[in-house]
Amino acid sequence: MLGFSEYVRLEADLPCIKPHTAKARKTMSNLPAPSRWIVALGVAALICASAPVGFGEPAVPALSPTNMFAPASSQAQSILEVSNFVLIITACIFAVVFSLLAYAVLKFRTRRASPGQEPAQVYGSSQLELAWTVVPVLIVGVLFLATARVIADMQQPPTTHDAIEVTVIGHQFWWEFRYPGRQVVTANELHIPVSDPAHPTPTFLTLLSVDTDHSFWVPRLGGKTDLIPNHPNSMSIDPHETGLFLGQCAQYCGTQHAKMLLRVYVQTRPEFDRWIEEQSRPAQVSGTVSEGQRIFERTACMNCHAVAGTPADGRFGPDLTHLMSRDTIASGAARNTSESLRAWIEDPGVLKPGSKMPAMGLSDSELNAVTRYLETLH
């Protein structure tokens, strides 16, 4: 409760601080533990800095790359504004009632044993009780009106024709992203263009699920919306900062709910257009890896995975056409390196116990061949 009220007050009063650089972060992790603590508290006090760092590295605001108090989209910004308003009001109520309670407990403690002597009995007071009914009613009225306005603003479908449409499909334990009309299908790493306030190009997400409930949550880009089978949902993101934004599934969806991570890359418009252009091409398979491709297509791999331009067209697992353009594999559970890719194919259960991908029991040479093949899918 201490940390929390401190948080609230300072959050409301202080201006944004300058963004941290990678260097500053490094220095902090070198500090001994107690001073790191003090620095962390200091940073907690100045909790709204954020900025894009290098591409492929998450932009790190104070305390956490998923700090909801460092908004990077107009939705997250609107949420933060109403949140701050509520925080200020509740902090005031807390201060008043807490002081009254503390005062009463200290002031009316028994000082002497006084057997038989009872204090004056008071049975009630209509005026007082009316007062502490009416005042809360008024406060609730104000809070309600403020909230209703934000809900009405935020839950409108996009009005612009320049919106980017993406269909997000939740799977046990990974994300599928489809760009309707653009022939792009990818997984776990969503790319969207930054939106210029003068000429907004928001992204409109249609949220679906093929199995259990999931929830799309990237705290710096907005609140969460659930992906529920048979119940399409939607949400808009209007990002005003480029960079990498992290998030993850926020509705318990089964064994590996914890490793259903999300990465959203907000890019400048030219970068985004180039990315779309690259992603819409079919795979360029070179003849040198035909052994790996043969194993991929003869064993069960292609039952679940698609590689555009080859016979593989499975839909249960992530589309691998441009696997090498992604920074991570296994829904963010590991970096996309040769070693982790090979280890993942060998036995997905080691990295992600409960993952739906089976270990195929490939020999070492087969593993190497499949890994080499996948590494050509740029």
Added chain:
Amino acid sequence: MSTESMTLPMSDAAPRPLVERLHEWVTTVDHKRLGILYILYALVFLMVSGVEATIMRIQLIRPNNHFVSPQVFNRMFTMHGTTMIFFVAMTVLLGFANYLVPLMIGARDMAYPRLNAFSFWITAFAGLLLYFSFIGGDGLYGAGNAPDVGWFAYAPLTSLTFSRGHSTDFWIVSLLLSGFGSVGTAINIIATVLCMRCRGMTLGKMPLFAWLNLTMAGLLILAVSPLTAAQVMLLIDRYLGGHFFDTQAGGSAVIWMHFFWIFGHPEVYVLVIPAFAFASEIIPVFSRKAIFGYPVMVAATVCIGFISMSVWAHHMFTVGMGPAGNTFFVLSTMAIAVPTGIKIFNWLATIWGGEIHFETPMLFCLAFLFQFLIAGLTGVMLSVAPFDWQLSASYFVVAHFHYVIVGGILFTLFGAFYYWFPKMSGRMYNEKLGKVHFWLFLIGFHLTFDFMHIPGMLGMPRRIYTYEPGRGWDIWNLIVTVGVFFQAAGVLVFAGNLLWSCFRGRLAGNDPWNAWTLEWSTASPPPAYNFAVLPEVKSRRPLWDLKHPEDPDWHYE
């Protein structure tokens, strides 16, 4: 605890064989014995469920920890939540209601003693059934073992497709049975309060405890019925080819959410209203003043009861209800803060101008006032739907409802244990150990649940068995886990204190607290028939009237 004195006068009680005495406890229909059985049963499950929580917290103490597998972690949070709500909180509160309501209204037993015994035993076996899943739940492909679908078991995770084996069946049937038990007890409480009050005790002269439990019982019947219906539908889905929640055949996952939360939210009030009842008895006695604004307290309680039936979908702000639905549930949820606020102010006014005695029961109740204030305010934050889009299903929510359930309910419950322990056992607890328990638990509670709010605001969702370093969650999780050990130590001191005092505590006498309600007018522990002569009352505080014949309460009420 007090076998002999309840059945026979102490003098001619020859030591009877243990089997015979146990048999008496099994076949008893005495509301006091059943109450104690409920309470002991809940204490056992409190320990079990606490161990489950500790396992989770050890797993989360640092990023990428490998203390338990994800499967085990998921079972732990499912079992922890289910056990704490259905087999600890519900049972212990019904146990206190069972023990105290007849005594407080001057009755000799509950209205339906045999229904009472039935309710207890069916609840008890339901709890054992849930835990039998650890050994009996193994199904096809070893996919069984204890349920791992979360305590609110969202569809379609519970369908046969995603939950093979029988673990979910154990969960369903166990809640179904415990539901019968709690509805039975609720009916019993309502009938008892309405029909069995002693002479002179009009509804307006009942102790607040009876009023609050009456409200709770009404709410319980309304809340448990939809849950029972949903469990039956889920069983039909799983075994009779139904498609209520089977999304692959056109069923609706959202309908399950509605069914669950129209139970789930009133359930919070089913648990917290008895906690209010404890506070409303303990705070006046230890402030040496009458409760402030009795009629308003009753009105606020009944008001909470009604409004709480209309707030359930604030658990569902993220499921896409549309602006109209969201706005309605924002309003109803905020509205409930008003009567709750009234209660806090009335307790404050009760303390104001009193002579506060800081015995252990009062310490717990005072901590409750501060903590419930915070829990209420974080509740207001969560009621703001846009804020909730960020906070819902995060550790902020976990911190919020533990603030309600531990900081609010468990604290008053510990207060109630210490307050009524002399009545139930006839002996005083050890005051020093009681204070040690209070401070250990207070420190542990704040370390754990204050700091748990922060990772939630930093993007940590609930129910994840592990997390990556570099998300800024490490330090907070470490502090949270450290707090657990303080709480565990506190609970061990508590258990030791009660066990020791049961046999070695000094005799308490009828009325160790100089209190005012009828249970303190009879022996400690009370005889099987409660009162030799049924009492007659003229005011809300009959014992005050006896102790202050020159200035009785009925002059003012």
